[in-house]
Amino acid sequence: METDFGTVLSSLGQGLPVLLLHFVVTLLLLALGVACYTAITPFNERHLVRGGNVAAGIVYGGTIIAFAIPLAATLATSLFLLDIVIWGLIALVLQLAAFGIATLLFRDMRPMIEGGNVAAALTLAGIQIGIGLLNAGAMAG
Helix, strand or coil: CHHHHHHHHHHHHHHHEEEEEHHHHHHHHHHHHHHHHHHHHHHHHHHHHHHHHHHHHHHHHHHHHHHHHHHHHHHCCCHHHHHHHHHHHHHHHHHHHHHHHHHCCCHHHHHHHHHHHHHHHHHHHHHHHHHHHHHHHHHHH
């Protein structure tokens, strides 16, 4: 019984630092993706959210989820840190491209979100999350 516990502790001691490093790097990729997204969007989500704009909150929350989904798949399927970084950056580029395509489809997205149009926000969040799921599936497959 003591040997099994020692084995578990040894395994934990070896694996935990790697897990934490991979998790922190993935969190940094998530923060980078959200920062890039907020830099390219025509509206200031955080300012709108602070002002109580529900539509902006939906879009901002959907964006975070949409970036996190493929990053989670990368984290789950990659063994090496460089692999996580490379596939994570690819995931972020694809998510930003999805936003770009969505704004081309809905050219008047800015006034709709700034005006609190929840239907537009749900549509944009749905597109982003849908692309995130497909992106994750492609990376995990």
